[in-house]
Amino acid sequence: MRNNHKTHKEPLVYITKRGELPKLKAMMIKAIVILVGILFCALVTILLTSENPLKVFKAMFTGSFGSPRKVWNLFQASAILLGISLAVTPAFKMRFWNTGAEGQVLIGMLATITCMFYIGDALPSWLLIIVSLFASIIAGAVWAGIPGYFKAIWNTNETLFTLMMNYVAAQLVSLLIMYWVPSGSMVLGLVNSSTQNGWFPTIFGQKYLLNIIIVALLTAAVYVYLKKSKQGYEIAVVGESENTARYIGINVKKVIIRTVLISGALCGVMGWILAAGTDHSINSSAVGGNGFTAIMVSWMSKFNPITMIFSSILVCFLQKGAGEIASNLGLNSSVGEVLTGIMILFIVSSDFFVNYSIHFRKKERKEKQE
Amino acid sequence: MDVFVKIMAFIAATVVQGTPLLFGAVGEIITEKSGNLNLGIPGIMYIGGISGIIGGYLYEHFCAEPIPILCVIISLLASLVGSAFIAFIYSFLTITLKANQNVVGLALTTLGVGLGNFYGGSLLKFFGEDGSISLYITGNAYKTKIPFLSDHLGIFGETFFSFGFLVYLAIFIAILSQWIINRTRVGLNLRAIGENPATADAAGINVSLYKYVATCVGGAIAGLGGLYFVMDYTTGAWTNNGFGDRGWLAIAIVIFALWKPRSAILSSYIFGGLYIASVFISGLSGSTKELIKMLPYLVTIIVLVFTSSRKKREHQPPAALGQSYFREER
Numbered sequence: 002m003r004n005n006h007k008t009h010k011e012p013l014v015y016i017t018k019r020g021e022l023p024k025l026k027a028m029m030i031k032a033i034v035i036l037v038g039i040l041f042c043a044l045v046t047i048l049l050t051s052e053n054p055l056k057v058f059k060a061m062f063t064g065s066f067g068s069p070r071k072v073w074n075l076f077q078a079s080a081i082l083l084g085i086s087l088a089v090t091p092a093f094k095m096r097f098w099n100t101g102a103e104g105q106v107l108i109g110m111l112a113t114i115t116c117m118f119y120i121g122d123a124l125p126s127w128l129l130i131i132v133s134l135f136a137s138i139i140a141g142a143v144w145a146g147i148p149g150y151f152k153a154i155w156n157t158n159e160t161l162f163t164l165m166m167n168y169v170a171a172q173l174v175s176l177l178i179m180y181w182v183p184s185g186s187m188v189l190g191l192v193n194s195s196t197q198n199g200w201f202p203t204i205f206g207q208k209y210l211l212n213i214i215i216v217a218l219l220t221a222a223v224y225v226y227l228k229k230s231k232q233g234y235e236i237a238v239v240g241e242s243e244n245t246a247r248y249i250g251i252n253v254k255k256v257i258i259r260t261v262l263i264s265g266a267l268c269g270v271m272g273w274i275l276a277a278g279t280d281h282s283i284n285s286s287a288v289g290g291n292g293f294t295a296i297m298v299s300w301m302s303k304f305n306p307i308t309m310i311f312s313s314i315l316v317c318f319l320q321k322g323a324g325e326i327a328s329n330l331g332l333n334s335s336v337g338e339v340l341t342g343i344m345i346l347f348i349v350s351s352d353f354f355v356n357y358s359i360h361f362r363k364k365e366r367k368e369k370q371e
Numbered sequence: 372m373d374v375f376v377k378i379m380a381f382i383a384a385t386v387v388q389g390t391p392l393l394f395g396a397v398g399e400i401i402t403e404k405s406g407n408l409n410l411g412i413p414g415i416m417y418i419g420g421i422s423g424i425i426g427g428y429l430y431e432h433f434c435a436e437p438i439p440i441l442c443v444i445i446s447l448l449a450s451l452v453g454s455a456f457i458a459f460i461y462s463f464l465t466i467t468l469k470a471n472q473n474v475v476g477l478a479l480t481t482l483g484v485g486l487g488n489f490y491g492g493s494l495l496k497f498f499g500e501d502g503s504i505s506l507y508i509t510g511n512a513y514k515t516k517i518p519f520l521s522d523h524l525g526i527f528g529e530t531f532f533s534f535g536f537l538v539y540l541a542i543f544i545a546i547l548s549q550w551i552i553n554r555t556r557v558g559l560n561l562r563a564i565g566e567n568p569a570t571a572d573a574a575g576i577n578v579s580l581y582k583y584v585a586t587c588v589g590g591a592i593a594g595l596g597g598l599y600f601v602m603d604y605t606t607g608a609w610t611n612n613g614f615g616d617r618g619w620l621a622i623a624i625v626i627f628a629l630w631k632p633r634s635a636i637l638s639s640y641i642f643g644g645l646y647i648a649s650v651f652i653s654g655l656s657g658s659t660k661e662l663i664k665m666l667p668y669l670v671t672i673i674v675l676v677f678t679s680s681r682k683k684r685e686h687q688p689p690a691a692l693g694q695s696y697f698r699e700e701r
Contacts, residue, residue, distance in 0.1 A: 018699060098473050098693070100410070157679035158688055160408065160473060161626055165668045165675070168619065172665035179658040293477045300474045335488035335611075342482025346464060349475060353468035 016357050027355045034354060038347030042319075042340050046326065057326055064325020065318050075314070075321055077209040080216040081275060083313040085288075085295035087216075087223045087306055088267030091260045092145070093296070094227065094304045095240045097152065101163025103292025104170035105144045105265050107285075109272020111174055112140035114283045117192045117276075118181065126200070134273050141269020142262045144170065149261030153254040167292070171285040178284065191281045200281055212278040219267070224306040236260050268292075294341070301348040312348075316341055381644070381651045386538060387604060389643025391416070391596035391614075393541045395621025396628060396635040397548055398593030402458075403625060404552060405585035406565040406691040410476030411461050412593050413618020414483020415454045419594020420601040421487040422453025424609055427509035427602075428494060439512035446509055450598040451591045457483055458590020462583045469695040480618070487597075491609040503608065510607025513537065513599075535603040537595065542636055544592060549633040561585055565689030568696035578696055596621065620646070623671040629678065629686045642667045 022030075046057050065075045085102055092099040099105075116133035124132065144166060151157035178189050227233040235256050239246045246253050272288075280287060298316060302308035323337035395416055402409045409415075426449025431437045461479055464470045494504060513535045552558035563571040564581050572578050600614055601607065624642055628634035645667045649660035678686045 016697075018697070100473065100477070151676050151679065155676070155679040155682075157676055158626075158692075160410075160693065161622070162672060162675055164410075164619065165623060165672050168616065168668040169665055169672070172661055172668070176658050176661035176665070179661055290481070293481070297474050297478055300471055335485040335492065338481050338485025339489055342478050342485055345478040346460070346475065346482070349470045349478065350464050350468045352470060357469070 013361070015360050017360065019356060019358050022355060030354050031348075031351045034347055034351035035344075038344050041347065042343055045339070045343065046336070060326045060329050061318070061322025064322040067325075071321070073209055075317055076213055077279065078321070079310075079314045079317040080209075080213045081271065081279070082291050082295060082298060082317060083309055084216040084219055084271040084274065085268065085291050086298040086302070086309045086313055087219055088264055088271055089292075089295050090223060090264075090299045090304050090306070090309075091227065091233075091236055091267075092149075092264035093299055095236045095257065095260050097149070097257065097261060097264075098160040099145065099148075099163050099261070099264055100160050100293070100296060101145065101148065101166045102268050102295050103288050103290070104163070104167035105141045105268035106272040106275065106288045106292055107167075107170045107174060107283075108144045109137035109141040109269035110276040110280070110283050110287055111170070111177065111272070112136040112269070113273045113276035114189075114192055115177070117281075121192070130277060133277060134270070137269040137273035137276075138266045139269070141272060142266040145261050145265025145268065146258070149258050149265075152261070153257045174283055174285045174287075189282050189284065200277060209278070212274050215270075215274060215278075219270070220306050220310065223267075227304070227306070232256075232259070297345045297349070301345060316344070319344060377651070381647075383533070384647050384651070385640050385644040386534060387643070388647045389640035390534075390538050390541050391600045391604070391617055392621050392624055392642055393545060393635060393639035394537075394596030394599060395593045395618060396624035396639055397541070397545045397632045398589040398591070398596070399622055399625045400589075400628070400630055400632050400635060401548055401552075401561075401592065402586050402589035403630060403689060403692055404561050404565045405582045406568060406689055406694065406696070407462070407465060407582060407586050408472050408476065408693040409458070409461055409586060409589070410473055410622070411457065411479030411483065412476075412590075412622060413616070414480035414487075415457050415590045415593050416483075416597035416600075416618045416621070417487030417614060418457050418483045418597065419450045419454040419591075420597030420614060421490050421609070422594070423447065423450035423598040424504060424506065424601055424607075425449060425453075425490060425494065427506045427607065428504060431506055431508055432498060437508050439508060439515075442506075442509040443512045446506075446602065447598065450594050454594020454597070455587045455591040457594075458587045459583075461590070462586040465695060466579055466582050466586075469697055472693050472695065484612075487614075488611040491611055503610070506602075506607030508607075510602050510605070513602040514606065535599075537599040537603055541595070541599070545632045545636050548592075549631065552632065562689070565691055568691055569698075572696075572698060582696075593621070617646075620667060623667060626675050626688075627671050629674075630688060 043057070064071065066072055085106055088105075089099050089102045113133040113136065116129065116136050120132070121129060145163070148157070148159050148162035148166060151162065152159045182189055227236065235246070235251050238249070238251060239253055239256050239260075243253055246256070275287065276283060294316060298309055298312045302312045319340050320337040323340050324334050327334045327336045395412055398415075399409060399412050402412075423446040427442055427446035430442055430445045457479060461475055464475045465472045491504065515535060516533045550558075552561060560571065560576045561581055563574070564576060564578050568578050596617070597614060600617070601609055605613065620642055621639075624635055624638045627642070628638040645663060649663045652663075
């Protein structure tokens with residue numbers, strides 16, 4: 002009753018949903034938000050280090066592009082991040098919140114390392130590489146498939162399920178390392194370090210070139226799969242509305258399980274690349290948070306594989322650059338994580354300004370009503 | 372008798388390990404009841420720890436003769452403000468700007484762990500000191516035992532009454548939040564929002580306000596877990612990544628406790644016990660120890676699958692968990 006006597010004012014700020022914006026305008030808005038984000042990062046860095054910002058930016062560039070080796074390292078790191086981002090994308094597009102990429106990649110790595118460990122001497126290197134690829138694909142697919150299956154039949158919360166699977170994978174790795182390294186030092190050295198069996202070959206004198214080529218091929222494949230294939234379309238429909246999908250005769254359960262298996266298999270492939278092409282060893286934190294960063298890269302790229310190339314390079318650039326600042330100024334290397342976190346928050350919030358418009362209360366309108 | 376002493380020591384260690392988890396879990400339960408799945412909790416717990424450290428350090432550094440009780444109050448307030456602020460960023464981005472909750476949460480975990488390790492590693496450098504942070508005065512103040520009960524009840528006193536006050540605060544907060552969620556109007560409104568924000572909105576509940584408050588309060592409580600770890604468990608010393616993956620374990624407990632703060636108490640101690648069990652059981656091989664450490668996660672998965680298959684309504688996550696609410700969207 003009391004409320005009836007209150008004069009209703011228009012709220013100070015209100016928000017409405019926008020229609021589709023022209024692409025150019027949407028990109029402009031995003032660019033502005035990203036620019037503000039970079040300026041904010043600069044501000045934070047200055048506050049933390051009290052150095053000349055230009056000097057800081059220069060240090061960031063030398064950290065990523067200072068020498069050919071650093072450039073290769075940047076591209077190698079970006080390729081791994083890009084690959085995992087691609088791997089989580091099909092499931093994401095279906096609104097299946099796979100937070101378990103970390104574990105799926107790790108279990109893929111574990112499969113490859115296991116192959117190298119046990120049959121490393123029995124097979125020629127090229128065959129071993131192929132065998133371990135299949136082992137990794139199966140391992141990754143199973144690790145993602147279990148939560149996917151329960152999501153499909155009982156609608157089990159996949160975010161929490163896949164999250165827990167990460168730690169089961171990490172403990173499994175620790176367990177096997179314990180088993181393999183009798184000294185109990187928990188450090189597994191390079192596997193097959195003398196024969197290099199099962200290691201990726203060096204091509205054109207570059208250790209990481211094969212990794213980058215494989216990820217480039219994956220990018221193209223995922224792009225075609227999502228944008229041009231029937232299955233990619235089904236994923237998009239299920240993601241938009243499960244009811245619509247059911248109505249037009251898509252078998253939702255089948256699509257969910259199939260897509261999650263593909264997502265997990267791709268994670269397994271990335272584990273294979275990490276194990277056979279980069280690390281040649283494993284520990285329980287070998288994926289190093291890339292599985293989580295990949296989720297953010299995939300989301301802020303709007304599930305577009307081409308955009309993901311730039312996003313993952315940006316993230317790796319920030320991390321490497323911040324690492325350089327830290328070592329130059331004798332600070333802690335965690336600056337990289339701080340800047341990455343801030344940057345992602347800015348990019349994620351930029352969606353709001355594209356999708357919604359903000360209205361402030363106007364004085365004239367109020368007078369008109371009276 | 373020897374076994375008995377060992378069991379008592381194990382119970383005490385269990386409680387010590389379980390307390391940070393309990394804070395984290397209760398904080399996350401309150402957050403999730405409002406429909407916000409805050410995956411930033413691990414980061415917030417780091418922030419809670421480091422904010423407390425910074426507050427305590429500044430006081431110990433600039434005050435000639437620090438008074439222990441003030442050390443506690445200042446670091447406690449610093450911790451609460453720090454973690455509530457990070458939770459506020461989460462709220463602003465997910466509630467007002469309607470960003471994706473999973474992505475914001477994960478980004479905040481990256482940010483929080485990074486900030487924690489950054490300040491933990493560089494705080495002393497800013498003040499031109501060397502070495503690593505160790506706040507013995509503050510740390511020991513946190514460890515103050517209950518005066519009479521701890522030394523007059525023999526081994527029971529040593530086991531149950533020899534903890535710092537944060538251990539009892541954790542239990543109190545858990546019971547209090549259970550009561551608020553289930554027995555008060557505020558709790559009813561909160562649950563309504565978590566189940567169906569549109570209906571709650573139609574009933575005249577201020578959805579955004581509730582979500583903001585629940586997330587920030589939840590974050591502040593979770594941050595206390597980090598504070599307990601750095602102040603009580605490690606007596607005021609910071610080691611980078613020392614807190615480990617306990618934040619994720621806290622999120623696991625939320626599921627294990629079926630979103631009930633009261634069940635979180637026992638669940639946290641069980642998980643804490645599993646976390647530390649491998650140290651206490653002698654004669655285990657290395658791989659068995661790793662297997663025991665895997666148990667909490669496996670058990671959580673089993674609970675998750677089991678509850679989703681039973682479809683009992685009171686055992687389900689809040690129905691609108693993880694979704695942003697926009698009034699004009701239907």
